[in-house]
Amino acid sequence: MEIQVMKAIMEDNISRAENLRKLFKEKKVLVLNLISSPGSGKTSLLEKTIRNLKNEYSIGVIEGDITTSRDAERLQQFDIPQVVINTDGACHLNSMSIEKALNEFDLDLIDLLFIENVGNLVCPSEFDIGESAKIAMVSTTEGDDKPAKYPLLFQEAETVLLNKTDLIPYVNFKKDLFYRDLKAINTDIKIIETSCTTEEGLEEWYGWVRKKINDLEVR
Amino acid sequence: MEIQVMKAIMEDNISRAENLRKLFKEKKVLVLNLISSPGSGKTSLLEKTIRNLKNEYSIGVIEGDITTSRDAERLQQFDIPQVVINTDGACHLNSMSIEKALNEFDLDLIDLLFIENVGNLVCPSEFDIGESAKIAMVSTTEGDDKPAKYPLLFQEAETVLLNKTDLIPYVNFKKDLFYRDLKAINTDIKIIETSCTTEEGLEEWYGWVRKKINDLEVR
Numbered sequence: 001m002e003i004q005v006m007k008a009i010m011e012d013n014i015s016r017a018e019n020l021r022k023l024f025k026e027k028k029v030l031v032l033n034l035i036s037s038p039g040s041g042k043t044s045l046l047e048k049t050i051r052n053l054k055n056e057y058s059i060g061v062i063e064g065d066i067t068t069s070r071d072a073e074r075l076q077q078f079d080i081p082q083v084v085i086n087t088d089g090a091c092h093l094n095s096m097s098i099e100k101a102l103n104e105f106d107l108d109l110i111d112l113l114f115i116e117n118v119g120n121l122v123c124p125s126e127f128d129i130g131e132s133a134k135i136a137m138v139s140t141t142e143g144d145d146k147p148a149k150y151p152l153l154f155q156e157a158e159t160v161l162l163n164k165t166d167l168i169p170y171v172n173f174k175k176d177l178f179y180r181d182l183k184a185i186n187t188d189i190k191i192i193e194t195s196c197t198t199e200e201g202l203e204e205w206y207g208w209v210r211k212k213i214n215d216l217e218v219r
Numbered sequence: 220m221e222i223q224v225m226k227a228i229m230e231d232n233i234s235r236a237e238n239l240r241k242l243f244k245e246k247k248v249l250v251l252n253l254i255s256s257p258g259s260g261k262t263s264l265l266e267k268t269i270r271n272l273k274n275e276y277s278i279g280v281i282e283g284d285i286t287t288s289r290d291a292e293r294l295q296q297f298d299i300p301q302v303v304i305n306t307d308g309a310c311h312l313n314s315m316s317i318e319k320a321l322n323e324f325d326l327d328l329i330d331l332l333f334i335e336n337v338g339n340l341v342c343p344s345e346f347d348i349g350e351s352a353k354i355a356m357v358s359t360t361e362g363d364d365k366p367a368k369y370p371l372l373f374q375e376a377e378t379v380l381l382n383k384t385d386l387i388p389y390v391n392f393k394k395d396l397f398y399r400d401l402k403a404i405n406t407d408i409k410i411i412e413t414s415c416t417t418e419e420g421l422e423e424w425y426g427w428v429r430k431k432i433n434d435l436e437v438r
Contacts, residue, residue, distance in 0.1 A: 037256045038340045038369060039361025066341065068368055089371065091310060091341040119368070121257045122285065122310040122339055141360035141386065142258025149287055149338070150257060152308065167360065170386055 013127055016095035020102075020130025027107040028216045030209070031115065033131035035153055037146075038119030040139040041163040043071045044196035045205075046114055050078050052206055057111040057213060062101050064093040064118045071116060081105055092123040095130060111213055121146065125153040132212065133157075139164040141171050144178040151185050159190040159208060166195040232346055235314035239321075239349025246326040247435045249428070250334065252350035254372055256365075257338030259358040260382040262290045263415035264424075265333055269297045271425055276330040276432060281320050283312040283337045290335060300324055311342040314349060330432055340365065344372040351431065352376075358383040360390050363397040370404050378409040378427060385414040 024031050034042045050059055061082045063072040069084045076082075083101040085093060093115065105113070115131060117124040125134070136157035138146050141164055147154045154160065160182065168175075182189060192208065194201035243250050253261045269278055280301045282291040288303045295301075302320040304312060312334065324332070334350060336343040344353070355376035357365045360383055366373045373379065379401065387394075401408060411427065413420035 037258065037338070037361075038365055039256065039358075065368060067370060070364055070368060089341075089345070091339070118341065119256070120310070120339060120341055122308075122337065123342065126308070139258075139360065141358065141383065142256075145289055146257055149284065149289060151286060164360065167386065167389055170389055 013095050016099060017128035017130040020095055020098060021132075023107070024113075024130060024132060025216075027110075029107055029110050029113050029132075030213050030216055031113045031131045031133075032209075033115045033117060033124075033129055033134045034137060035117045035121070035124045035134055035157070036119065036137035036139075036163075037121045037142055040119075040137045040142065041196050042116050042119070042137055043074050045137065045161065045163070045194070046071075046075060046116060048196055048199070048202055049114075049206065049209070050075065050080060052202070053112070053209065054078060054080065056210075058109055060105050060110045060113045062093075062098065062113065062115045064097075064116055066090070066118060081110070087118055091118055091120050092127050093117050093129055094127050098129045112209065121150045121153060125150075125156050132216075133159065136160045137163050138178075140168050140173040143172075144174045145181070147178065147185055148181040154182055154185045154189065157186070157189060159192060161201075161205065162191060162193045164195060164197075165193050165200055166198045232314050235318060236347035236349040239314055239317060240351075242321075242326070243332075243349060243351060244435075246329075248326055248329050248332050248351075249432050249435055250332045250350045250352075251428075252334045252336060252343075252348055252353045253356060254336045254340070254343045254353055254376070255338065255356035255358075256340045256361055259338075259356045259361065260415050261335050261338070261356055262293050264356065264380065264382070264413070265290075265294060265335060267415055267418070267421055268333075268425065268428070269294065269299060271421070272331070272428065273297060273299065275429070277328055279324050279329045279332045281312075281317065281332065281334045283316075283335060285309070285337060300329070306337055310337055310339050311346050312336050312348055313346050317348045331428065340369045340372060344369075344375050351435075352378065354378050354380065356380045356382050357397075359387050359392040362391075363393045364400070366397065366404055367400040373401055373404045373408065376405070376408060378411060380420075380424065381410060381412045383414060383416075384412045384419055385417045 353376045
């Protein structure tokens with residue numbers, strides 16, 4: 001019985017996600033679902049990315065947070081539409097919460113929608129929310145074993161940002177092991193090494209985002 | 220209906236946890252449930268702690284991991300009883316999995332049992348597994364906002380280890396904000412600043428563990 005209910009929740013989530021994906025395609029909105037452990041640097045990446053791309057594209061943000069609006073407050077400096085989803089203890093966003101949040105946006109006016117998921121390397125990977133792509137973020141301080149230990153996210157993600165590369169000299173992080181495990185899980189995955197402190201790799205990241213938006217426009 | 224099923228799961232977990240807690244008290248085993256984000260340093264702490272306390276106490280470990288036994292492999296260097304619980308995708312340990320793991324231990328021979336939960340700052344806090352105390356770990360590289368953003372763990376934990384203090388010079392971590400938020404959530408919480416690299420604070424941590432074991436013996 002428990003399994004049946006779980007299935008119903010999952011099926012409902014999937015069908016809503018498929019509708020969202022259709023809507024985003026129709027409206028030509030690139031939707032990026034950012035997933036990482038707590039404190040890997042998702043909000044710092046958004047700060048940098050919005051500052052750099054806001055004159056090229058119209059950007060919106062959905063912030064998933066268990067209880068506060070702290071991440072959203074960090075982005076208030078930018079004049080862009082933003083909605084916080086407080087999950088009240090839940091460990092991930094789902095399609096239904098995204099549907100509700102979309103009431104606050106005019107998708108005709110948005111090119112790029114970032115969804116910052118709840119800080120959690122496990123559960124958000126299990127819930128499709130209609131995104132164009134999942135972006136996994138891992139910081140070097142978390143250790144090189146994260147892809148092997150939490151494989152689902154890295155199977156699902158189109159791109160991985162290996163963040164906080166500026167801290168590699170101070171931690172025991174073996175890049176070759178990280179790459180080896182990651183490629184074993186997902187041969188096609190794109191890896192971009194970034195530091196939101198030194199800005200290493202951010203131009204490559206912006207280039208990746210631009211290309212994805214162009215691909216949508218051409219279709 | 221969904222909520223009823225969830226309640227049944229929760230109630231079953233709680234009653235099993237209460238039985239486990241009784242058993243641990245009777246057998247005078249200190250059971251510490253280690254909870255943190257992925258890569259905060261739980262296994263590194265165990266490596267240091269086991270090396271330092273194994274001649275004083277008889278120690279066992281339960282390793283919660285989604286799919287691998289990598290953490291357990293790091294502890295194989297010590298000749299201590301160890302069980303890995305692979306959660307197969309689940310984001311936390313529960314009482315039933317601990318019950319099963321206990322079949323592999325002789326509790327009459329154990330003073331101190333560490334349970335390293337799945338790397339996740341959210342879900343493990345919601346599931347009592349009969350532990351004597353929850354130990355929260357946060358690394359400085361995750362940012363000073365973690366207690367405010369993930370309050371449940373810090374309400375539940377008896378002690379917080381603020382780990383990777385050696386990296387404070389390289390990251391933007393405001394200790395006063397961290398302490399302020401933490402004390403607002405849980406005035407009684409004990410905070411120990413640690414670095415498994417420089418060994419700062421580890422003697423204080425070992426002292427805390429020793430005191431907890433003594434308290435059990437005296438009762």
